[in-house]
Amino acid sequence: MDAELFPRERAQIAPGAVHVPDWLDAAAQRELLEACREWARPPAGLRTVRTPGGAAMTARQVCLGWHWYPYAYSRTAADGDGSPVKPFPAWLGELAERAVAVAYDIPPGTSAAHHTPPGSSAACHTSPGSSPAYDIALVNFYDGDARMGMHRDADERSDAPVVSLSLGDRCVFRFGNTETRGRPYTDVELRSGDLFVFGGVSRMAYHAVPKVLPGTAPAGLGLVGRLNVTLRVSGFAHGHGGERIMGDSPS
Template sequence: MDAELFPRERAEVAPGAVHVPDWLDADRQRDLLAACRTWARPPAGLRTVRTPGGGTMTARQVCLGWHWYPYAYARTAVDGDGAPVKPFPGWLGELGRRAAADALGSRPGYAYDIALINFYDGDAHMGMHRDSDEQADAPVVSLSLGDTCVFRFGNTETRAKPYTDLELRSGDLFVFGGPSRLAYHGVPRVYPGTAPPALGLTGRLNITLRVSGL
């Protein structure tokens, strides 16, 4: 929105889980979108993720550093075209370290080496899940571009309540670590047509940065 009756402020949604609105300025959003468009091209580009049960995720995905597939990591796009995964750039790791520090306060420099980039069109969603395939407990950094979504952040025990629903808009940062590192979370809804017009993106991109421990 161009004008807010009440400006959005950072909030601790749960212990170790922090929402920082408007963390990326307009120029940084455009730069990150341009990089995502490059990463989405083949080989090892944007793909539809198929689950072991035969279903498909409605959000499409591309990976950097390590290729995630349900429920493991590989160095090649084993459930795609089989090409080597694209490298994880150093500048993206630095962005992740800065994001974690800004959200959670002074922390050691985490060695981010994985990016999972999910693209949501207007009908896409993400069920409640935990990011539990890594062998490190470093905070997860989540950056949003494009359309606004409902982000549901729950608890570490069950996909059901209690959980908190909040809006993530283009440029927002969400970081979760510590006692909330393995909390269930998901995206039940995307609001089509809510992206900043100047960004030039139809849909939503979520860039999630993780430390593999591999």
């Protein structure tokens, strides 16, 4: 971490939305980066996502566990090469559980995916018959010109907290409200190694990446650009195979 006059401290951005700076140390960042590079290779590798209208998203993406494409999930890279989606590794689910536990100060032995965030009036739960474990990863790669518009992560059938991990260049992360893509929102600078968790009443909050700051990645990481690893609980029943699972709204 760069020397600073005042170290960055964890902050609650909204009820159930917590920013934990420098959660991943340098070694953990390098390990996650190497994993991302392997996941990005074909088959079912890094691809450009296109909206139903044909517009290309500027951030490129690879998925694990379930393949997301606007606005659904499948077990194959349906909008890519059609290959089976890469498996979601158990260690990544364990990382997500630890992240939620740290963000919400959850006592040992408590399931993070079903925990009610501080200040939240809504419990996090999954629908009957669904898996309580984290089982989806969306890995987004941003170059210096990439950005992500205001959207909600609304295509899952679970309201378990979303876990977001940042690697590489810093970015402006805009965290909004659950009703509109406009104000009120809060802009947070996310840096390499930062953790951001949102659940409870903030689970369906709109959020965006309006700007990436090129050249701000840690020198020893070896990454040009920004990677965001987003971990989610699908809430889908087992045994869907390659079936398309429709979401409720754009993500």
